[in-house]
Amino acid sequence: MCREKQAVQELVNAAQITTAGSSAQGAHIHIVHLSDAGNSLDLIKKAKHDGAHLSVETCPHYLSFSAEEIPDGNTQYKCAPPIRHAENRASLWKALMEGHIDFLSSDHSPAPPELKLLEEGDFINAWGGISSLQLVLPATWTFGKEHGITLERVALWWSVNPAKLAKLSQKGSIEVGKDADLVIWDPETSFIVDENYSLFHKHKVTPYAGKTLSGQVISTFSRGNLVYHEGHHATKACGLSILSA
Template identity: 45%
Template sequence: MSYDLVVRGRRIMTTAGEQPREVGVTGGRIVAIEPLGNGLDGTRVLELGDDEVLLPGLVDTHVHVNEPGRTEWEGFASATRAAAAGGVTTIVDMPLNSIPPTVDVAALEVKRKVAADQAFVDVGFWGGAVPGNQGDLRGLHDEGVFGFKCFLLHSGVDEFPPLDADGMERDMAELATFDAMMIVHAEDSRAIDNAPSAGGARYSSFLASRPRGAENLAIAEVIERARWTGARAHVLHVSSSDALPMLATARRDGVRITAETCPHYLTLFAEEIADGATTHKCCPPIREASNRELLWQGLLDGTIDCIVSDHSPSTAELKLLDTGDFGQAWGGVSSLQLGLPLVWTEARRRGIALERVVEWMAGRPADLVGLSGKGRVALGHDADMVVFAPDDAFVVDPARLHHKNPVTAYEGRSLSGVVRRTLLAGRDVDGSTPSGRLLRRGGITTPSPAPEG
């Protein structure tokens, strides 16, 4: 038979590791994987170079697109172009910092309408859990959100207020009745209130204002409330390595809890951050080098499930680059386009195989949100694929990023690994013709595009 697309290469990242294979794609899905040399016939044929690896498209389940309402910070067109340029073929959008936040079905429909004709990769949505919207949770779940996000302290925007621990428990109990997941920004508000002030340009002062203890206390609350309710819970952007033993113990006890970390916590460290470098401000903060090494160990031993970007962009003005005031600058690191080379650069220095990186950034995030047809080059999966040159290198230039605002903590950094081509459902993402689909839990909202040819 003839396929819509055949990819041939000596380095195809299958579920059994890198193998010389031919991959046949029809109707946007992988329908054949055979040994290299079998001569699969395709309307289009892509021959990989010897320095290239075919990877599954990455799945980034923690992205703030900010549209509508704060589209000057980012937007679906710019965010999904950046995603594709970085080898990410699926994103799940956070319920804030858009206006309105995704806390009811009407707000979800607003987001879907805005995203529908702008997405260059596939897009799903999280719902929000805030005071007073418990009655909206089931409706959002039935409309296909992948779970619900809450904060345990001020979110940074007034329209998305936090829950206290008891409110989180009540919502978890509700979510448990339909097996939905609560994802949590875990920092304890009282611990933050009692910490030193974050004002000024000294990074050490900012770090002291967001102590590990605040994160540890909040993660302990998430664990216990998940234990009591039986709900599924997920800890977002873990930065404190102190919390890892708690998470590991909870899992051994049968608590249904997972955790993620982010490229900035795995690649940057406090000792190298210059005073006034508000490009590096995020919450929870980037901690010490010794802490970073323990986060890597948490990935290797399985305590941390996956790596996602927490792409949280803003305008350059909100970063206060002129004054460098950590107390007033917006907190967030933009890295949607850079995640794969960032993590790969650090992983290879540690002797960690590319296969592990791909599992942390594609397979496991897909598993987290139940996207069983994504995150792996496997039969029956979506033909979301990336041609990656792991030994190639580049220097980060903000002007070459597709993020709406050229603000990055990685300017001038030399990275290994270049994304040369990204395919969504077997078609090249060209950056000019949006062909991404809107995803919902258990299915899709919009159909795949017709095959070429």
């Protein structure tokens, strides 16, 4: 049994005590970063069908890349759980489109380049994590177009459902009385990910480098305040700028 399936099985077992009449009735279990669209997903689907209070997310890198296309020693792609084969990626997309996977998350995990052991190509000892926070919207859009995704689906996966899970009643949708957290973007514009010029996170090693993505973010607003516009962050925005991660 692979480690991911083993971990999911333990969570599914725990979820059984969240059903009606149990000692932990109403408790909720959330499974992060699902990469196994086979046995692990089957366990999750059955638990949901049986009434367990359980949800699950996956990440754009599991929907964007496949093991077959990763060059030997390219530790930019190392993450946990690992990126799996192309057939598995297609199954993840199918499960997402059918609603078996509830939403997406970045699993943004930047690291100093030396921790990725790029020159050694050592997958065993390299830092496991994908730097991608800035790219999750265009990555989802780019690789999802062949699966028939819509803007409504993207909003559901990235805004509506995450806000519901976190019980952030002021977030997740554009409605009167809610926080005006908005993104303005052009889904038709393509761009090449340049880690030296177009990425804002401190440690820029990412498997998306050199890839052409569709969907250019133009502006973002946080609670109605402009915080980013065409490559520049606002000098006087609400809150504090955190760009060191």
